[in-house]
Amino acid sequence: MNKVIEEKANINVNQKTRETNGNQEGTVEKTNSIIEVNDLNLWYGSDQALYEVSMDVPQEQVTAIIGPSGCGKSTFLKTLNRMVEMVPIVKTSGSIKYRDQDIFSSKYKQEYLRTKVGMVFQKPNPFPKSVYDNVAYGPRIHGIKKKEVLDQIVEKSLKGAAIWDELKDRLHENAYGLSGGQQQRVCIARALAVEPDVILMDEPTSALDPISTAKVEELVQELKQKYSIIIVTHNMQQAARISDKTAFFLNGELIEFANTDDLFQNPQDKRTEDYITGRFG
Amino acid sequence: MLGQNEQSIKKRMEARVAANKVLMVLFGLATAVGLVFLVLLFYRVLTQGIGYLSLDYILNFPAPYPDKAGIYAGLIGSVFLMIIVATFSVIIGVATAIYLEEYAPQNKFTDFIRVNIQNLAGVPSIVFGLLGLTFFVYMFNFGYTLIAGGLTMALLILPVIVVAAQEAIRSVPAEIKEASYGMGATKWQTIARVILPASIPGILTGAIIALSRAIGETAPLIIVGAATAIYSLPNSLLAKYTVMPIQIYNWTGRPQEEWQYVAGAGIIVLLAVLLLMNSIAVLIRNKYQRRL
Amino acid sequence: MDKGLQSEGKMIDVQEMIENNKKKTSIGERIEKIIPFFLLLCAGVSVLTTVGILFTLLRESIGFFSEVSIVEFYTGTSWSPWSGKYGIAPLIGGTLLITLIATLVAVPLGLMAAIFLSEYANDKVRRVIKPVLEVLAGIPTVVYGYFALTFITPLFQTFIPDMGIFNALSGGFVVGIMIIPMVASLSEDAMNSVPNALREGAYGLGATKLEVVFKVVLPAALSGIIASIVLAISRAIGETMIVTIAAGATPNLTFNPTESIQTMTAFIVQAATGDTTFGSTIYYSLYAVGMTLFVFTLVMNLIAQYISRKFREEY
Numbered sequence: 001m002n003k004v005i006e007e008k009a010n011i012n013v014n015q016k017t018r019e020t021n022g023n024q025e026g027t028v029e030k031t032n033s034i035i036e037v038n039d040l041n042l043w044y045g046s047d048q049a050l051y052e053v054s055m056d057v058p059q060e061q062v063t064a065i066i067g068p069s070g071c072g073k074s075t076f077l078k079t080l081n082r083m084v085e086m087v088p089i090v091k092t093s094g095s096i097k098y099r100d101q102d103i104f105s106s107k108y109k110q111e112y113l114r115t116k117v118g119m120v121f122q123k124p125n126p127f128p129k130s131v132y133d134n135v136a137y138g139p140r141i142h143g144i145k146k147k148e149v150l151d152q153i154v155e156k157s158l159k160g161a162a163i164w165d166e167l168k169d170r171l172h173e174n175a176y177g178l179s180g181g182q183q184q185r186v187c188i189a190r191a192l193a194v195e196p197d198v199i200l201m202d203e204p205t206s207a208l209d210p211i212s213t214a215k216v217e218e219l220v221q222e223l224k225q226k227y228s229i230i231i232v233t234h235n236m237q238q239a240a241r242i243s244d245k246t247a248f249f250l251n252g253e254l255i256e257f258a259n260t261d262d263l264f265q266n267p268q269d270k271r272t273e274d275y276i277t278g279r280f281g
Numbered sequence: 282m283l284g285q286n287e288q289s290i291k292k293r294m295e296a297r298v299a300a301n302k303v304l305m306v307l308f309g310l311a312t313a314v315g316l317v318f319l320v321l322l323f324y325r326v327l328t329q330g331i332g333y334l335s336l337d338y339i340l341n342f343p344a345p346y347p348d349k350a351g352i353y354a355g356l357i358g359s360v361f362l363m364i365i366v367a368t369f370s371v372i373i374g375v376a377t378a379i380y381l382e383e384y385a386p387q388n389k390f391t392d393f394i395r396v397n398i399q400n401l402a403g404v405p406s407i408v409f410g411l412l413g414l415t416f417f418v419y420m421f422n423f424g425y426t427l428i429a430g431g432l433t434m435a436l437l438i439l440p441v442i443v444v445a446a447q448e449a450i451r452s453v454p455a456e457i458k459e460a461s462y463g464m465g466a467t468k469w470q471t472i473a474r475v476i477l478p479a480s481i482p483g484i485l486t487g488a489i490i491a492l493s494r495a496i497g498e499t500a501p502l503i504i505v506g507a508a509t510a511i512y513s514l515p516n517s518l519l520a521k522y523t524v525m526p527i528q529i530y531n532w533t534g535r536p537q538e539e540w541q542y543v544a545g546a547g548i549i550v551l552l553a554v555l556l557l558m559n560s561i562a563v564l565i566r567n568k569y570q571r572r573l
Numbered sequence: 574m575d576k577g578l579q580s581e582g583k584m585i586d587v588q589e590m591i592e593n594n595k596k597k598t599s600i601g602e603r604i605e606k607i608i609p610f611f612l613l614l615c616a617g618v619s620v621l622t623t624v625g626i627l628f629t630l631l632r633e634s635i636g637f638f639s640e641v642s643i644v645e646f647y648t649g650t651s652w653s654p655w656s657g658k659y660g661i662a663p664l665i666g667g668t669l670l671i672t673l674i675a676t677l678v679a680v681p682l683g684l685m686a687a688i689f690l691s692e693y694a695n696d697k698v699r700r701v702i703k704p705v706l707e708v709l710a711g712i713p714t715v716v717y718g719y720f721a722l723t724f725i726t727p728l729f730q731t732f733i734p735d736m737g738i739f740n741a742l743s744g745g746f747v748v749g750i751m752i753i754p755m756v757a758s759l760s761e762d763a764m765n766s767v768p769n770a771l772r773e774g775a776y777g778l779g780a781t782k783l784e785v786v787f788k789v790v791l792p793a794a795l796s797g798i799i800a801s802i803v804l805a806i807s808r809a810i811g812e813t814m815i816v817t818i819a820a821g822a823t824p825n826l827t828f829n830p831t832e833s834i835q836t837m838t839a840f841i842v843q844a845a846t847g848d849t850t851f852g853s854t855i856y857y858s859l860y861a862v863g864m865t866l867f868v869f870t871l872v873m874n875l876i877a878q879y880i881s882r883k884f885r886e887e888y
Contacts, residue, residue, distance in 0.1 A: 114465035114593055121463070128479055138464040139587060141474065143594030153587060154558065187460070195587040243549060266416035305693050311685030312694075313650040325724045326716070354882050378614030384609045385616075395676035396878075398619050403804070404867065405811025407838050408626060410845070411863045415629035419851065436622050443619065455624045469603070469608050497713025500813035500838070504845045526715045526814075533719045535817055541723050548716050557710070 025129065026087045033200060033223065034059040034081060034088065039094035042252075046085065049075050052094070053254045055247060057198070061216075062220060062229045064243030064260065067238055071227050072252040074122075077200050080156050081117040082110050097199070113149075118196035122203045124183035126175035126190070130132025131158075131167055134175050134186055138194040152214060153193050161189035192227075199223065201231040205238065218239045236276055240264050248272045260276060299343055312332050326552070330545025332358025338546055343510040343528065347539035350532070352547045354511050357523040358427075359496055359554070362524055366438065366495050373435075375477075376444030379498030381443075382450045402440035409437040418505055425506030428518040433505050434498060438491040445487020447503055449480035482569035489562040493555050501528040525551045630867055633860030640854050646861060652835070653843070654855045659864060663824035668869075671745040671816055674830060675809040678749025680802055683756025687798075690757065691764035691787050703758065712752040718818030721747035726819065737742035739821030739833040747819065748812050752805040759804065763797020764790050784836035800881040807873035811866065813838035836865045 033056035042050035049072050056081075057063050065073045078084040082103060083189045096103050103113050115138070126134050135154045144150060144242065154171070158164040163185040167178075175186055184204060191199055201220070205213040220229060220242050233239050239246050240260060247257040248269075256263060267273040377398075379551020385391040405550040413433030423476070453476050461471040508523045509531040517524040527548060532544035574702050630822050640644070641659045649660020655799050686706065725743040730736050775785045791798070813836075821833030822843050835843070841859050 003541065021523070083459065086459070086462065111465040111467055114463060115588070118462040121456060121459060124457055125454070125460045127457050127460065127475055137461070139464075139590075140513070141461075141464065141466045141470045142591040144587070144590050148592075193587065194591065258476070297784065301781040304783050305689075308685045308693060311682045312689045312702060312757075313687060314682050314708070315703070315709055315750065315781035318750050319705070319709055321724070322712070322716070322720050325720060329723065350642045372620050373615045376612045377619060380609070380616040382613035383847060384612055394616055394620060397623050399878065400871070400874060401619060403807060403868055403870060403877075404626065405813070405838065407811065407841055408630075408863055408867050411841070411860060412622070412626050412629055414845075414859075415633065418626060436618075437617060439622070467605050469605050474807060480787070493711065497711075499713070500817075503842050506845075520683045526713055529719065529812065530818065533715070533722060541719075541779070544719055546650050548719060551713060551716070555694050555713070559711070 011098075031058055035230075036097045036100075037080075037094070038096075038194060040076075040079065040096060042075060042084070043091045043095045045089040046193070049252050050079070051100045051252045053252075055254055055257055057230055058245060059228050060224060061244040062224050062231060062242055064239035064246045065230065065232045066234070066239050066247060066275075069234060071249040073249045074202055075252075076249065077202055077230060077232045077240035078119075081114050081119055082199055083119065085110075100275060112224045115194045116196050117198040117200060118191035118194065119192050120184070120188050120199060121199045124180055124184050124187055125206050126178075126186050128173045128174065128176055131175050131178070131186055132171040135189050135193050137190060142194065154189075155188040158186075158191040159219065160192045160202070160223070160224070161185045162215065163189060179212070181208050181215060184208060184216060186214065188216070188223075192223075196227065198228045198230065201229065203232050203234060206234065212237075229280065236264075248275060250275070290295060307557065323552075325494035326545050328545075328550045330547070331548055333542045333546035334549055338377045339550065342512045343523075347537070350543050352525060352528055353524050353549050354514065355528040355547070357514050357522040357552075358511075358522040359425060359505075359526075361538060362431050362434065363492055363496055365428065365518070366434045367488065367492055369432060370439050370442050370483075370491070374439050374488075375446045377439075377443045377483060378446030378455055379472060379477075381467070382447055383476070398440045398443050402444070406437055406498055407500040407504060409433055410501030411437065413501060413505040423519065425508070425521060426519045427515045427522040428526075430502050430507055430522065431503050431518075433501050434495045437471050437498065438495045439499060440485075441491040441494065445491065446480070446484045448522055449483025449487065452483060453479045482565050486566045486569075487560045489565075493558040493562075496524075496554060496558070497526055497551065499530055502527055505532070514543050525554075578609070578700070582645055582689065586885040587590055604773060615770055625869070630860055630864040633857050634864045637857035637861040639859065642859075649808045652840070654858055657853075657854075659858060661837075661862065663826040664837045664840055664862060666826045666828075667741065667816075667820070667824065668810055668836040668838070668866075668868055670741045670828060670830065670834060671748060671812075671820060671836055672806055672809045674742060674745025675749035675752060675812075677808055679752045679756050679805055679809075682749075682796065683753045683801075683805070686753065686757040686758055687760035687764060688786055688790075691761045692782060692790060703761070706757055709751060710758075712751070713820070714751070714812065714814035717747050718815045721815055721819035733831055737821075737833055738833040739819065740831050741820050741822070742830040744816045744818075746818030746828065748809050748815050751812070751815065752808050755805040755808060756801050759801030760798045761796070763801065766797070767793040774797045795881055796880050800877045803880065804878040807870045807877065810873065811838065811870050812871075813842060817842045837862050841866075 021275045035057040037053055040050055040053040042174050067073045074083055084090050101108060132154055136150045139150060139153050205216050222230045223229060246260040246263045248255045250271055256269045264276055313382045338351045340353050342354050344350045354572050413429060417423050417429035457475055458471055459474045507527045511521055511523050529544050529547040532540045615798045646659050646661055651658045651660045652663040690703060721743045725747055726738060729743055771789050772785050775789045816836045817839040822835050823833040824835045825832055839860055844855055844859050
């Protein structure tokens with residue numbers, strides 16, 4: 001079933017991608033877009049938060065979203081897995097396609113989307129349960145109950161989040177007892193456990209100390225081998241360090257979207273230039 | 282001129298400071314009055330009842346002679362009653378709280394349920410007795426039985442449990458709910474696997490406090506016909522029963538002085554049960570507070 | 574089919590398992606839809622309770638008023654149901670007398686305790702005293718009744734020798750003790766929520782603590798304090814066991830606190846414990862009295878809610 005979708009996606013290759021191959025070792029496949037956003041508008045009640053955003057998120061790359069606070073970057077991120085709709089007054093128009101399927105379609109299940117498009121939040125938010133139960137949460141709610149299978153998934157996910165060695169003897173301790181950095185990596189492991197396609201990260205290091213931040217950044221680099229990552233950050237250096245592509249948002253509009261190096265070295269828009277040179281924000 | 286003025290200011294100042302001190306002492310004493318009566322009450326109950334308190338007293342059925350009478354039927358009856366009350370009120374109360382906090386749309390009907398619960402909490406307990414008399418005793422034809430008393434009491438403490446459960450559910454951080462939804466969990470999965478486990482300590486504490494109110498309640502049970510003296514334990518939901526407060530009330534009302542001591546002993550047992558319940562609630566609360 | 578897994582040569586594919594489990598989720602989906610209805614049903618129980626209370630009070634009262642005229646009920650001054658006299662005035666009088674005595678005890682003591690705890694006591698003292706004071710509210714009323722009858726009444730009799738065993742004074746007094754924590758706790762909450770900036774303003778002008786209390790804190794917290802008093806009064810009106818045990822069973826339209834009286838609640842207990850036959854006039858009178866009691870407390874509670882809602886808007 002997945003194959004069919006992938007093939008469909010291939011037909012669509014690069015139709016709308018504004019960028020040609022960037023600085024990547026760039027095979028054609030790498031520039032396939034996994035999420036296509038078209039003319040997205042979003043309102044909180046009568047306040048419009050996003051204006052006509054169109055953007056194709058590339059597969060197996062790190063896409064950073066930067067912009068001053070309140071520019072709509074977190075809102076945009078949360079729209080991609082429809083978490084934004086937890087606020088009941090939200091309305092949207094336009095379309096978002098994940099692997100060519102309209103995620104706003106009434107036939108498309110939010111719950112299904114979120115197993116494909118996982119999320120890591122700004123503040124580490126483990127459940128008040130053991131490390132094991134945290135990581136096994138996703139597989140369990142989707143009906144995986146066998147202990148041997150769960151054991152494997154937990155180990156693999158914690159390894160994937162580069163925290164297995166630290167925690168393998170503490171799997172049954174409450175996750176609240178871990179340090180902030182460890183908590184955040186457990187949260188990443190939790191997101192990995194259902195093996196999503198895309199991982200959304202909403203300023204995942206803003207609550208962490210520099211050492212933990214470095215570890216998470218390193219991890220992001222590793223994860224992009226397997227996952228498409230979209231990361232919101234208010235830290236431009238971070239975006240420059242870890243991302244392949246960068247999108248700059250201002251006042252709910254996507255101002256510029258380009259290869260990270262290009263965007264930082266040679267911004268096309270005056271406002272982008274002002275922002276990255278620190279003139280505002 | 283200036284000196285005089287200064288002197289009068291100084292004098293007035295001293296008076297103001299003195300008034301402050303005097304009233305502070307008065308306020309402190311007023312606070313102490315409540316505490317003094319609390320101590321007096323405990324002292325009185327202990328000195329009156331301790332002489333009659335014995336293992337026999339706890340294991341004896343009521344008897345026509347003060348030195349043979351015991352609280353066994355009341356103690357066990359109270360326990361049975363509490364099991365019924367807890368079953369109904371906790372299930373319905375927690376379900377109501379989940380509905381109000383997680384599902385209820387913002388509309389007039391939801392507001393109505395909220396205000397209604399607030400008002401129910403202020404209805405005198407004896408009115409609940411009349412409700413139970415009409416519905417459980419006569420209309421449902423349960424008669425003066427354990428189940429009629431249990432259901433009446435369950436409705437009485439329902440508002441307390443709903444409010445406690447609502448607070449517990451509300452105090453679950455939004456971040457961990459988001460985490461669950463972010464994993465693709467459905468609403469009910471999130472409630473059952475994240476919200477409820479995290480709010481169980483708060484719900485338990487509230488439920489125990491509500492039950493400790495129910496275990497000391499007397500008036501509604503008099504109306505729905507708890508027996509004053511029974512000589513066997515209730516063996517079914519439709520059996521006659523008595524509870525500790527009813528026995529205490531009955532003994533208190535007797536003219537011979539010895540019965541006051543019997544009642545005093547009963548009060549000691551009742552207060553001991555209450556103390557036990559509240560200690561458990563405090564223990565749960567402390568453990569919970571340390572963790573979050 | 575999914576990348577990564579294959580490259581690792583892994584034997585499990587979580588997404589595939591999820592995919593397979595999805596077939597089973599139709600049951601899950603049904604649960605997801607049924608649960609809100611079940612919860613709504615449970616939430617309906619509290620509504621049904623209110624409806625049930627109103628229904629039973631109204632229906633049985635109407636039954637009662639078909640035998641005893643409503644005018645006689647509310648204007649008559651003699652309550653003696655066993656000889657067919659149904660004028661509720663003595664019961665209301667008894668209730669009000671008890672409530673008045675209780676209020677006179679609880680309001681000054683409770684307010685002073687609230688001022689002490691909120692303004693004078695340090696954190697440590699407050700953290701000990703407040704819960705201990707609240708123990709007073711958790712003691713079963715039958716215990717208070719016992720205390721009133723066997724301790725307070727004999728105590729008062731040493732000062733007022735010709736007072737009877739059953740009297741309004743000790744009943745009302747002990748009801749007052751019981752509701753102290755209500756007044757104290759809720760008033761203290763109201764005083765605590767007065768912003769410190771207001772106090773500091775007054776201290777800056779050289780006011781003493783006492784002046785700050787009376788000129789700043791009390792006026793600012795007034796509606797919260799009044800709400801707490803109204804709630805406490807409502808509690809006193811509905812109180813049953815203390816007055817049943819200690820205040821007697823003599824429907825007596827008097828304002829002499831040393832006499833035995835009967836409250837509305839005490840009558841309900843008395844009639845329910847006696848041999849009242851189902852369907853008799855006395856049986857119905859239980860509900861007419863209960864209805865009157867219910868209206869009294871409901872009005873009090875609504876007033877308290879109205880005041881505290883206004884109070885919340887202030888800050």
